[in-house]
Amino acid sequence: MYLHPLLQQMKSSMTFSGDLEEDVSSFLRLHNHPHTAEHCLKVGYEAGRLAARFGCDADQARAAGFLHDISAIIPNNQRIDAAREWNLDILPEEESFPMIIHQKLSRVIAEQVFGVELTPVLEAIECHTTLKAPSTLLDKIVFIADKIEWDQSGQPPYLAELLSQLDISLEHGVYVYIEYLWSRREHLKVVHPWLIDAHTDLVTSLRLRRD
Ligand SMILES: [Fe+2]
Ligand SMILES: [Fe+2]
Numbered sequence: 001m002y003l004h005p006l007l008q009q010m011k012s013s014m015t016f017s018g019d020l021e022e023d024v025s026s027f028l029r030l031h032n033h034p035h036t037a038e039h040c041l042k043v044g045y046e047a048g049r050l051a052a053r054f055g056c057d058a059d060q061a062r063a064a065g066f067l068h069d070i071s072a073i074i075p076n077n078q079r080i081d082a083a084r085e086w087n088l089d090i091l092p093e094e095e096s097f098p099m100i101i102h103q104k105l106s107r108v109i110a111e112q113v114f115g116v117e118l119t120p121v122l123e124a125i126e127c128h129t130t131l132k133a134p135s136t137l138l139d140k141i142v143f144i145a146d147k148i149e150w151d152q153s154g155q156p157p158y159l160a161e162l163l164s165q166l167d168i169s170l171e172h173g174v175y176v177y178i179e180y181l182w183s184r185r186e187h188l189k190v191v192h193p194w195l196i197d198a199h200t201d202l203v204t205s206l207r208l209r210r211d
Helices: 005-012 020-030 034-054 058-067 076-085 092-096 098-112 119-126 137-148 159-166 170-183 193-210
Strands: none
Touching: 005 098, 020 034, 020 058, 034 058, 034 137, 058 098, 058 119, 058 137, 076 092, 076 098, 092 098, 098 119, 119 137, 137 159, 137 170, 159 170, 170 193
């Protein structure tokens, strides 16, 4: 199978043991991203716990969590070029704020460098920042695990509310975070269209449940 040179380079940069957790951690450390390595493992564990709680496949959730930010090794100013060379769809919002395309780049690395074949896992990686509509149980779990284990310092401002709403349902928890972003949308650099779709979808489905 043809592999783009950058992906080939990633693949030959180390020996893969076949143990995903160990390989993700070694790979990110090797490429000087120890902080992301730690974050990815925590998101993987959290996703596994949420999967067990909400009736989803815990192995798939862990795998998607471990790999979700694997594209951190590509610097921001090279992300659009990489996406273009890998023939990905690039939205105008991604072009103007390349950080948000890292979710799509992570999917490619997960598939082509780490050999992940399960489409549900790849899709959950691909929408972990913005969610999308419709979204699967696995998509929501990986999305919310990433927000619980956020990669910035201190406690996320939405965390307490999110955790308490998770006691009602996974969707209620997801809604807390999406509403938090939504209320700040004027201040966001860009609002990704997938996030807009996810917001509409969630508002509709929670309202339907209430009626
Ligand atoms: Fe991310
Ligand atoms: Fe993350």
